[in-house]
Amino acid sequence: MTLYRKLFIGMVAVFILLSSSAFIIELLTKKAHLAQQQQVEITNTLNSIGLALAPYINNDDPIAAESVINAVFDGSHYSSVELRYLQSEHKLVRQYPVQPQKAPHWLTQLNLFEPITADQVITSGWQQLAVIQITSHPGIAYDQFWQTLQRMSLVFAVMFILGSSAIAYIVKRSLKPLHAITQKVNKISNHEFDKPLDSPNTADLIPVVNGINRMATQLESSFRAQVEEAQKFRNKAYLDPVSKLGNRALFMAQLDHWVADQTPGGIAILKLGFINELYHQKAYQVADEKVLKIADTIRSLTSASVDQIVLNPTTARIAKDEIGFIFPKINETDLKLIVKALLAKPLLSQLIANDQDQNHYLFGVAHSDGQQTRAEILSLVDGALAKAKSRPDKPYGFISTTQTQYLFGKKQWQTIVEQAIRSGDVVFRFQHAKTMQGNTFHREVYSKIQRSGAEYHASEYLFALEQLQATWEYDKHVINAMIEQLASESQPTPIAINLSLSTVLEPRFIQWIKEVLPAHAAIAGQLHFELPEISFIQHAAITTLLCEAIVGSGARYGIDQYGRNFKSLAYINEFKPFYVKLDFLYTHNLDDENQRYTLTALSRTAYNLDITTIAARVETQRQLDFLSENFIDIYQGFIIDSLNFEPQIA
The missing domain is CATH 3.30.450 (Beta-Lactamase)
Structure with a gap:
């Protein structure tokens, strides 16, 4: 009462x-x-x-x-x-x-x-x-x-x-400052910091209000300091101080991630000879200014799209005169289109062009079918650089290892997926995310297509659907299948479903969620939706609508690839997700001291907001031991359950 x-x-x-x-x-x-x-x-x-x-x-x-x-x-x-x-x-x-x-x-x-x-x-x-x-x-x-x-x-x-009304008014008015204090404390407990409380007319409550305001200010400052600390550690570990692009550590980590996925993709290195000359001439300031200007240009160009292909590649300054690019989940044709389009941009060509020296810059591009190791991929791009140097008449050197199987265009992939949905050729498997005690937090669903004796993994066709902004139909099929799966279980365990970026940005999908989840209210609470971090940073408005639709229907959502984007982490305080999943970047190479500090800062930021933190691809006992001591709640990977996938279901 x-x-x-x-x-x-x-x-x-x-x-x-x-x-x-x-x-x-x-x-x-x-x-x-x-x-x-x-x-x-x-x-x-x-x-x-x-x-x-x-x-x-x-x-x-x-x-x-x-x-x-x-x-x-x-x-x-x-x-x-x-x-x-x-x-x-x-x-x-x-x-x-x-x-x-x-x-x-x-x-x-x-x-x-x-x-x-x-x-x-x-x-x-x-x-x-x-x-x-x-x-x-x-x-x-x-x-x-x-x-x-x-x-x-x-x-x-x-x-x-009249007396009861007067009593209600008097009591309510007298308790108004206390009600404001209660609301303020609740907001503080949820890490919501707004304007300070006004000083009340009740003398006894003035010290209380002043104390609450001071506490809120101190907690807000502490939270901001933690966020800034996490960002500082992250920038120190993975950001080049001159170009503000990623550094070599980031490039290698993302390359390892791509190799682990075993998906087709591209890699490129832009070697700027004139930058190296400036450093040899000890014109450091001029060289740094040119590097920053080129980096800003590359950043703006790669954040756009080329022929409806959304880029957002990993870009990093891997040496003083080299800028590296990683284009995961892309076919050879699209990779060539992207490279040609980038080099054709007047702004970039003006920055790197030099008519007096044809070797003023070298651009080596390689495409991998996803079956190579990191060393082999780096050898490919080195070969592409050598090819570019030997063929100065060409704008770039290109080497590919792509096999001829599965060389489908975007429309072909879309047709294959649509046929698979109609014929029931999409199959699913689950990987458990567990606590240290072995309790299952949820099961993450993975999908692939099996038809006509061939097998296509989601990483092969989802990128094509992403470019066509057609992933939402596929994600709808996955959600419907998981609803049926949960309905068939007597004691269901929550299921996590990854949503593509184009799905998150699709208004028709948001409307569909508002209709489907309330129709299955008894099951909705067992559904966890994982949204990519970039949607919260670059598309906050429409992502808010989707999150409200999910939470309003009784389901929950989490943030995938937490910490991947080098932006402010303050967004998680605004959205308050149910959980965050650390990007693979922070969990695979724990020998790096800066990376360990960054991981701890990121996970502590979520921990202080009472947000569950998940670490994926936990493969060794050493990883598990370190992560368990640094604010990680849930683990996913070989060491926690030996990748104990459940039987496939159609």
Whole structure:
């Protein structure tokens, strides 16, 4: 029970007690007054009738005496009249059946008023002539008492309503500062820091409010410091200080990630000979300025799209005169289109062109079918650089290892996926994410297509669907399949579903989520949706709509690739996801001290916001031991369950 309700009920109870006491006292007073009034009236009547009857009785005229009695008592509120002559023992008795006219029957059954009987001797001088006895009827008393009860009830009802309203207003107004303090504390506990509380009018609460404001300011500063610390460690570990692009450590980590996925993709190195010359000439400032200008240009060009192909590659300065690019999950044709489009941009060509030296820059591009090791891929791109140097008439050198199988275009991939959905050729498997105690947090679903004896992994066709902005239809199919899977289980375990970026940005998908999840309310709570981190950073508005639709339907969402984008981490305080999944970048190479510090800072930021943190691809006991000591809650990988996939389902 809230303090407001306790105070309100207590004060109303006291008000009712006082009002009831006054009500009862007033009724008792009225009752006594009516009884006394009844006694006075019967006494007055006896005196009056005695004086009126004395002459007629003295003259022995019973007819006249009877006429007087009839005239006085007919229509009166007396129940009986008896006149007894003392000389002759003759009696005159009259009965009057009087009933209350307004009082209800239940009131008369309370016996609040008793009939009063009184008599008086009628005399003439010293001679006693007769005795008259009158018995009153309490009906008029009950009627007056009922009218009084009605009026008092109405007055007290009005007073109760007005009094309760006044009490509610006073209590609510008095507790308003306390309510504001409660809301502020709740927001602080959720790491929501807004403007300080206004100083209340209640003197006793002023120190409390001031203390809350100081605490909120200190916590906000502490949280910002933690975010800045995480960003500082991340920048130190993976950001080149001159170009503000990634550094060699980032490039190698993302290359390892790509190799581990075993998916087709491209790699390129832009070697800037004139930058190396400037450093040899010790023109460091000029060289740094040119590097920064080229990096800014590359960053703006690669953040756009080329022929509907969304780029966002990994770009890093891997040497003082080399900039590396990684284009994961891309086919050879699209890679060539991207490279040609980048080199055709006037801004970039003007920065790196030099008519006097044809070897002023070298651009080596290699495409891998996903089956090579890191060393082999780096050898490929080195060969492409050598090819570019030997063929100065060409804008870049190109080497490819792509096999001829699965060389499908984007439209072909879309057709294959649509046919697989219709024919039920999409199959699923699960990988458990567990705590250190072995409790399953959720199962992450993976999908692939099996048809006509061929097998296509999601990484092969999702990139094509992403370029066509058609992933939302595929993700709808996955969600429907998982809803059916959960419905078929007697004790379902939550399932995590990865959503592609183009799915997150699709308004029709958001509308579909609003319709489907409420229709399966009993299952919605078992669904976890993983959204890529970049959607929260670059597309916050529409991502907010999707998150509201998910949470409003009872499901939950998490952030995938947490920490991949070199932007502020403050967004997680705004969105408050159910969990975050650390990017592979931070969990694979724990020998690097800077990387360990960065991982700790990132995970501590989520921990302080009460957000569950998941580490994926945990393959060794050393990884597990380190991660368990650094604010990681859930683990996914070989060491935690030996990649214990469940049987495939269609």
